[in-house]
Amino acid sequence: MEISRNTMEVAAAATTALVGAVVCYGSLENGIAWGESGPQPGYFPFCIGSLIVAGSLANIVYTLWKGAARASAVGPAGEAAGVVAAEPFIDGTRLRQLAAFFLPILAMVVISAGLGLYIGMALYIFYAMRVSVGYRTITSLLISAAVVLINFFIFETVFLVPLLKGPILEYFGIY
Amino acid sequence: MGNFGQLMDGFAIALTTHHIMVMVIGVLLGLVVGVLPGLGAPNGVSLLLPLTFTMDPISAIILLTSMYWGALFGGSTTSILFNIPGEPSSVATTFDGYPMAKRGEAVRALTLAFSSAGFGALVGVLVITLLSGWVANFALRFGSPEYFGVYFLAFASFIGMSGGSPFKTLVCIMLGLAAGTVGMDTISGEGRLTFGIADLTRGISFLIVVIGLFGLGELLVTVDEGYKFDGVKAKLSLSVIFRTLLELPRYWVTLLRSALVGCWMGITPGGPTAASFMSYALGRRFSRRGRFFGKGEPEGIVAPETADHSAGSCALLPMLALGVPGSATAAVMMGGLMIWGLSPGPMLFTTRPDFVWGLIASMYAGNLIAVVLVLTTVPLFAFILRAPFSVVGPLIAIICVIGAYTVSNHMFDVWLALIFGIVGYVFKKLDYPLAPFVLAVVLGDKAEDAFRQSMLSSGGSLTVFFETPLVGTMMGLGILLLLLPLLSLLFGAIFGRGGGADAGEAADHQTSRP
Known part of the structure; x- marks a missing residue:
């Protein structure tokens, strides 16, 4: 069984996105609105959760985009990316x-x-x-x-x- | 020179028999931790921290910092003799250290490494001595918006200067902040992100995170990479050591440049690992003998070692003076300070000058002790490392498990540490940076408090962060740093594909393989 680096990148990013979503969901309980005297207790965690989701999605997009670029491109750029990707995550x-x-x-x-x-x-x-x-x-x-x-x-x-x-x-x- | 008198008082505190014993023990423990792969400085300090709760804070911090110096030195021993960096920050030392050792110049390489490391540490401590009082005085004027600005700047500089993927750094910081928010909210008293699990209301300790990410995670990476010793025998001879020490002043340019790089990277939260790589790269670029780098060039050892150690010691400056640690280990120590009932930051200089200056004085003594001890124990540790990893690995594993339990005597923490261990393994292999994760766990609460207190005082208006020139500058710099990866991408696209991004990625890649 061999897991490619790209698969793992996507899996890891999907997991972090899930964690981010859970954080967002959990913070709803504390109120995420902006009260009279500043934010409610859930506001900060909600922002954090959203940023985790956003960052994870960006990681997925970046991995897929790099993978697609490698598949199509020949030349220095493709080669540079290939060095990292040639090695599987684990065999x-x-x-x-x-x-x-x-x-x-x-x-x-x-x-x-x-x-x-x-x-x-x-x-x-x-x-x-x-x-x-x-x-x-x-x-x-x-x-x-x-x-x-x-x-x-x-x-x-x-x-x-x-x-x-x-x-x-x-x-x-x-x- | 008000600092000088206080430093002398500090020496009076640090140079007691008791504290010198503590330093020796700390350095020896640190050497063990530094030499063994899978046990690093942040993790070692985390494991030791719960045992110091009953000690008085000064002895405790001297023990922990001495362990830190020991770990920094110990990492170089294995890099040179075995081509296995005991610490991520000594990866760059393997490039020239191991070739030199293979050529039969092991002792020269070791002496070069330790003496330049000692020089770097000394410069770092000097910088701390001269600047910390001034920085603390400056920071006394800080209100909560300024503090939030400092934290924001710290996190932004991780994203802007990480060299790897900025999004991975972002995810790591945010995951750390999320872990930090679990538990009781300090302002409203509500439980947050606990999902009805009683064990989570106590929160997630940063120590558990470090033991998982850096301890178990690193151990798994070591197993994964299949671990073989191909050691070089080193026979210490005093004459070689002395000759090498006399040779050192010849590298004064490299020494000074590397120390500067180290101080800068240590004060801004770049950390020792980034500092040593950067210094090595600069050395190769600017040294007249740069083309010999990688083939066993003395300057190739001097450059990363000096930077590594000056960064390591300088990382304690922002921790003491501002309450913002400059490296993962400093973050752990800062957490320790809070547990001992001291609040790191400018007030510490006025409320506990004995603590601050005792600590700074102990840094001079501790590093001196470390240089001597590391040289004399080389044969011993070379012997320990002949034990196969299948024996050492399980021993490290139980140290981590027990360490996780002793944090607060809960089995739940051990489970958390295992989970963080797997996370650490995957993240490390995928080049997610782990230091910002830890920093975020430690700083999360403080950053949020600063933010919400500023909001309370301003009545919920964000303009408070741009009102005074000071906080405005910090926020502006932070935003600039956040945009830095984007800007460099744009520049790269305009001026052709620059080598900068590739080099950064390569360095990052190497960092992740200890």
Whole structure:
């Protein structure tokens, strides 16, 4: 699977346009009119939302226009644009690498939300060291234990910033 | 020279054993952050900030600024030894630094980089020392319309001088402003853009945005680009270091020009990255040895490094004196100041002179410490970097996740950081500028307050922004800057296709690949 840069440009701009529209919609609740003593609370966000939409549309138009220009034009201008566009946004291999890196992080956050950050990070580091790096099980276990202990020491003892413990650690009396 | 006496008082505050220890720790942390790709100065400072809430503000700001210096220096180490910029602002250092290191002149290249960086930082701090009091005095006359004018000018200069697509900059600024408006409205007390989600009423912290955009986003970009170390071994020898230091005065033209470029780009919110590229381009254009640039030319290291560091330190001047940060990292620090209960801006100079001058004095000491520490730790960091990224990457990832959680002890923030991480990845690859995004999140509230207060005082008439010559000039300049991309496009169309736009795009493109 390969995603071209142009596709991604348009997709990103469409997403930002959507966000802009949502911002506009949300600001309607606060009143966007110009009251007696200046603007109402929603006025500023509404302007921001509108500018996001406008800027995003301009980005889409610019991308499509550049794409069309490249398709038709031969010469220095087309070449200059071609240098940027020849490279795809991402190809299948890199997308898989990226997913292999990001999905475990996502899983860690899901687990952490339920069972606490220490358990989440222990499982994540173990997984990363065992599966992604390919260390032996015992090495991975040791690294993961070291990471948890170091973090526990830094945050709970040195800086007195308690991290989320979750039900399991609390059951064992660690708050 | 009223500033001089105050600076001496500042030294008395900064040069205590406690604060020097804080500087050493800060610089070391900064070096780690600067050396590791995926952890940058803005992100590092954001991660450290929640841990400083309990410290006294002076120690806290010294810790954070020292970390900033360390990160700026650390970025150059990897650029030269591994051809991997640890920081976006040290990309330009790779062009000549790595070829030199490959030729076996690694130590000379490193010494050149650090000493010229130290010189740049020194010029930057001198500029701050000399100008900050004056700028602050000037800014004391500012009312809300003037403040809005300053913010407007800051955002407009991003759009006008970005070099990339002005519309992308516009979208980034506006998205940042939108993120800043989420939560309680400071004037009416209404919740805005919360869509009934309770977690959003607290607002979106700029720290979360930075950890997502710069931390997780950068990490994803690093994974995507497939990350390989092809390191050059460096063996430090004192005689080479001294010989290189003696060689430095020969480049005085480059040093001065680059420092000027850096100061200018740091005070106007161009930031260190833009400054280093611009200085490199100017060096290639004006130096007698310009045609050797890119093949391991010493001046090709001196130019970007000096500008990078003078811009980095000068970025703190508008933050202190006006409350408008000159770079993403300065924006984070300014947010920190507000959390510590200090309001950045001209009043800070009268209410907390000990804080301001202690900080400025610590910049001299901190940079000196940084130069020494960065040279002595080169072998150590070269060793750390031999660890494969598949080991380092997950460690950085958990630092980001924990950092997001510690901002206010909410898991919701971690989810937000993940979302901003994906946004940061996509934006970075598509050359959307991220610094204005952060600046907008930090400044959003203040800009809006200034706007609405001016409206309250003028009874809702926009003419208040053009009433006095001062605010009128600022607004006029801002509007001119907004129109700049359009004007250059017109000029380009009239006088044939100029190389300027292409060069800007190319530089922007390179910036986005650390």
